[in-house]
Amino acid sequence: GAGVSQSPSNKVTEKGKDVELRCDPISGHTALYWYRQSLGQGLEFLIYFQGNSAPDKSGLPSDRFSAERTGGSVSTLTIQRTQQEDSAVYLCASSLGTSGGIFEQFFGPGTRLTVL
Amino acid sequence: AQSVTQLGSHVSVSEGALVLLRCNYSSSVPPYLFWYVQYPNQGLQLLLKYTTGATLVKGINGFEAEFKKSETSFHLTKPSAHMSDAAEYFCAVSGEISNTDKLIFGTGTRLQVFP
Numbered sequence: 463g464a465g466v467s468q469s470p471s472n473k474v475t476e477k478g479k480d481v482e483l484r485c486d487p488i489s490g491h492t493a494l495y496w497y498r499q500s501l502g503q504g505l506e507f508l509i510y511f512q513g514n515s516a517p518d519k520s521g522l523p524s525d526r527f528s529a530e531r532t533g534g535s536v537s538t539l540t541i542q543r544t545q546q547e548d549s550a551v552y553l554c555a556s557s558l559g560t561s562g563g564i565f566e567q568f569f570g571p572g573t574r575l576t577v578l
Numbered sequence: 579a580q581s582v583t584q585l586g587s588h589v590s591v592s593e594g595a596l597v598l599l600r601c602n603y604s605s606s607v608p609p610y611l612f613w614y615v616q617y618p619n620q621g622l623q624l625l626l627k628y629t630t631g632a633t634l635v636k637g638i639n640g641f642e643a644e645f646k647k648s649e650t651s652f653h654l655t656k657p658s659a660h661m662s663d664a665a666e667y668f669c670a671v672s673g674e675i676s677n678t679d680k681l682i683f684g685t686g687t688r689l690q691v692f693p
Contacts, residue, residue: 466621495680505668505683518678553621557679564629567681569614569621 464488466570468554474576475544483539483573487556494537495557495567496529500550508552511537512559544577551575580605580674584684592692597656599687601643601669604650610673611652612681613643616666625667628652639663664691 467486475481487494496508507521511531522528526544531537541548551574555567585600603609610629614622626637633645643654652669666688670681 493679497681497683504685505670505681507680507682510678510680512678518680521680555622565679566624566627567679569623571619571621 466554466556466568468552468570468573470573471571472574472576474578476578477546478543480540480542481544481575483541483552483575485537485539485554485556485570487535487537487554488568489535490558491556491568492534492559493557493565493567494531495555496537496539497553497555498550499553499572502547503550505553508539541575544575546577549575549577580609580671580682582669582671582682582684584669584687586687587685588688588690590690590692591659593661594658597641597654597659597663597689599654599667599669599689601652601654601684602650603652603669603671605671605674607674609671610679611643611645612670612672613637613641613652613654614668614670614683616668616686618665622668625654659689659691661691661693664689 469484492513494511499505509529510518526542529539551572553572555569557565557567581604583602612627613625626635628635628645636642641656668686669684
């Protein structure tokens with residue numbers, strides 16, 4: 463079947479604009495993660511969804527960042543009032559669940575965000 | 579909090595030579611350890627992982643890693659490098675929070691393979 467897909471693959475925006483990044487996880491995967499990969503910070507965890515549980519938002523860098531997961535499937539990461547330091551590759555991953563690292567996280571190809 | 583240190587941001591080897599990528603971790607709980615590979619303009623792909631049990635873990639593409647608790651290390655090795663192994667490699671740890679598997683990554687090591 464299809465892997466994790468993300469759209470758009472590239473996004474260029476102007477400082478101060480809002481952006482939405484989309485992630486389609488693998489069908490049947492209940493866990494979904496967002497990570498950010500940037501030159502300055504490396505790969506860092508942003509947010510995690512598992513089924514109907516409250517998301518773990520502990521990695522979101524500011525209140526300009528938010529994410530939702532509708533119907534337990536597709537997720538959207540929204541960045542409001544973008545800043546140049548938000549420029550990065552945003553990676554989405556999904557897995558069958560969470561159980562002591564047993565379930566592999568499958569990563570999408572990422573969305574490269576450039577804030578001018 | 580858990581953390582990962584990868585020694586050497588760049589490693590260069592000749593084709594056929596041993597590959598050794600170093601990873602040390604810090605964790606207050608028994609860690610789950612992972613190696614991921616990232617090819618240019620692609621997402622991350624799991625090479626191998628250690629959760630419990632045997633400390634020598636074999637992964638895809640001929641890679642293996644050994645969990646050494648006494649040294650807090652999880653180094654990645656491959657006996658003979660191929661040109662196709664050129665990529666960036668990330669070591670990661672999880673397990674501190676029991677109800678999530680969020681990954682804490684190292685800064686990555688870029689592997690170059692010369693003919």
